[in-house]
Amino acid sequence: MAPQDDFAIERALRAEFEEACREAPLPNPGAVWWRATIRARAEAARTAGQPITAIQGVAAAVTIGAVAGLGGLVWRSLSMFRRFSDVIDVVQTRRSDIEAASSIIASHGVPLLLALVGCLIVAPLAVYLATDE
Amino acid sequence: MRDVTTLSELEHLGAAAAEADEIFQMDEDAFRLFYDRTARPVWAYLSRMTGDARLADDLLQEAYYRFLRATAAHDSDEHRKNYLFRIATNLVHDHRRRPRMDSVPIADGVDHADPRQQDGAGRAVNRVDLSRAMARLKPRERSLLWLAYAQGSSHQEIAEALGLSASSIKALLFRAKRRLATLLQQGS
Numbered sequence: 371m372a373p374q375d376d377f378a379i380e381r382a383l384r385a386e387f388e389e390a391c392r393e394a395p396l397p398n399p400g401a402v403w404w405r406a407t408i409r410a411r412a413e414a415a416r417t418a419g420q421p422i423t424a425i426q427g428v429a430a431a432v433t434i435g436a437v438a439g440l441g442g443l444v445w446r447s448l449s450m451f452r453r454f455s456d457v458i459d460v461v462q463t464r465r466s467d468i469e470a471a472s473s474i475i476a477s478h479g480v481p482l483l484l485a486l487v488g489c490l491i492v493a494p495l496a497v498y499l500a501t502d503e
Numbered sequence: 504m505r506d507v508t509t510l511s512e513l514e515h516l517g518a519a520a521a522e523a524d525e526i527f528q529m530d531e532d533a534f535r536l537f538y539d540r541t542a543r544p545v546w547a548y549l550s551r552m553t554g555d556a557r558l559a560d561d562l563l564q565e566a567y568y569r570f571l572r573a574t575a576a577h578d579s580d581e582h583r584k585n586y587l588f589r590i591a592t593n594l595v596h597d598h599r600r601r602p603r604m605d606s607v608p609i610a611d612g613v614d615h616a617d618p619r620q621q622d623g624a625g626r627a628v629n630r631v632d633l634s635r636a637m638a639r640l641k642p643r644e645r646s647l648l649w650l651a652y653a654q655g656s657s658h659q660e661i662a663e664a665l666g667l668s669a670s671s672i673k674a675l676l677f678r679a680k681r682r683l684a685t686l687l688q689q690g691s
Contacts, residue, residue, distance in 0.1 A: 382628035382630075
């Protein structure tokens, strides 16, 4: 590369720099400072509110799970009432079988299981949505 | 009642100012001095690296905001300036990953060749040719040439601004300048 090319490039770049500095439409430093202040305060407020939002999300998930479990209990109760007359007959004839089945259901805790499943599915989703920016 | 309102507003502004001094790494007075010293070169750098004056306005505000929020310690004002250019460089590179459809090129197609740019051999580089050639360089080459020859930064300052080792700047600059010269010759 010839020295005169070198020199021409450097001069052209320097001239471009001076032109850019002349045309620069700079905002007032006070305006830059205050915009930065407002933005920093808004970000601080958003960060401070995130833990509260997460707790609210978890609480909502637990509530939904509990309602789902309660709904299962109510549904089973209603079904049982409808078939009450049949159940009485069945109980009369198969009392020992009914006793065994009841103990299994009680030990497994189906309504509690429904509530737990609801929490496990909904809680992570709620936390994710609450903390997602 | 009006006086009470004004006093309340002043108190609120004062509280906000005190709060800003705690959030940012420098107070407002120091920032004003720093801004006056650096804003023009930073805007020039952003506008020529992106080729978009309006984008440079946005990136300028963003660069100073990130600078104020940074917690890095600085040994001197020069170190602060280099750090600011480092932020500006990163912003330019981040912008390149997001294509912008409404860019307005800096060079307007009119030959603004300055006779004073002509050397003894009568060879000149006009703004349009320079703008087109610079646009065809890689981003790092563009930054190197601008900081070195347009702005007159030292190799150490360039290394800090671009996150490179000082020992590599000389070779990188030489290659970038050679490439620019080739592009200018192809353009002419």
